[in-house]
Amino acid sequence: MVPGSSGRPPTGYGSYPHRLREVPPTVLGYICIAAADPHSWSKSVGPKRFVVRKRGCIPPRACCPLTSDVPLVFVSQHSCDGWGRTIVADDLQDRLDEQLRYYRARAPEYDEWALREGRFARSARERARWFADIGKLERALDRFQPSGNVLELACGTGQWTARLAEYADRLTAVDAAQEVLDLNRRRIGDRARYIRADMFSWKPTETYDVVFFSFWLSHVPPERFGQFWGLVRSALAPSGRVFFIDNLASREAASLDPEHPGPDEGSVVRHLSDGRAFQIWKVLHRPKQLEADLSKLGWDATAHRAGHFFLYCQATPRGDN
Template identity: 35%
Template sequence: MLEEQKSYYEARATEYDEWWERRGRYDLGAEGNALWREEIQKVEAVFDMAPLRGHVLEPAAGTGNWTLYLTRRAEKVTVLDNSRSMIEKNRRRIQEAGLQGRVDYEETDLFCWHPRARYDAIFLGFWISHLPSAVLDPFLLLMASALKPGGCLAILEGQRNGRLRSATQGTSRLNDEIELRTLNDGRTFRIVKRYDDPEDLAKRLERAGLDAQVGASGEQFLYALAFSPS
């Protein structure tokens, strides 16, 4: 299943931004798209207040929408991703912004990765929902161990319900953890896709030894800021 998920994101790299930018089959109409952008701005306002500075780690960075955000604030960003095509798109985005000297890239299997340094902050955008529930707690412990004292772990995910839940088209639920995704060319892939409740996510972060604050932007996004002990 996890190998199929890796193949899915490698294949989806060329069309991923259609989802984020509400284009093509992801277009929600004028009102829906405006709500989507409004909630993104609310999330950005939260992260603007967080200490996402110094050396920031971004696992599963994808095409770089949040890499660009982080690079404009941090001294250095280290990007990790399993997909070579995602990394290539990410690199082009950063180069076009003239910020390439501040980002390092590592193509790696995130299910086998272990930190070689400690970071001022870690950003996880739409990643932990693709981890099987049995893997999530160990992964959060790993992230906590990679933070410097007082470091910040920032998390962004989609919410389980809400009017904009249809924002991901071409999906069908197979069970609580598995979703069938269809690409523009009709190919289908099974991937892990879970939805964490705010209370459950806060408890998981606290079990990892982090002081957590979890909130929602409205109907679409769930976010968390969690801090390691100073």
């Protein structure tokens, strides 16, 4: 709706996306206020015309749908509402598309970050601290014993795929970027089966004893957190287990690693060696809060801090223990 109007959607346009045939020229997009899976609405109105509501961006009295069960509301092209307050429009899919473009472009130089080489080179003391923490992650994974039929989501260039291959009877690696899959395959060879797929739309055709992912959950926007864990659950065989690692939400880590965002940031701007800049999602988690968030989704999870930089977590669907 146009802020400051009667509080009702324009005549001739229904409140639900399946009733919309054409977006009025004065409409910037739509804000979802009720759907359990907000992005599903964009399939009807188109991702370029869809915006996810930011809490507090639009005051409750700006339009009556915000306090009702109506899931969508029109937003004016104007940057301010009727009371002079700024409206923030955030196209979720555009940001995810940019994130994928970033990792496709970064594929040839990604391992420099993990190995602390090139522009990520640090002093001997800082490198020792970094690799000591990596060692804690490796030992935690060894204790977990990721055996059987193993699935790695967002497998990247293969730093952790190689370790999984030591344990798995059968290993499947999935990523949305062909460039990193190619690098992974060069490293792993025929020890893994590869699938190129989007993490939010892929439908597993089989189930797995273990689902693993590394440094991926922090790239999942809050609006997709539940959806992603639904994918994980659908991929697990009965009595299946999940293990993942990621950056730790820590001011100490942010001070030690220039690529580590502050603990309260939801996105960061990353630069490639050629100077190109991309905005990506980076939502960091703390162990106890992560356990609580997963518990709400029906998971029994145990998360641990691994030194200065990282955390690791293992989880099972509640009732499968």
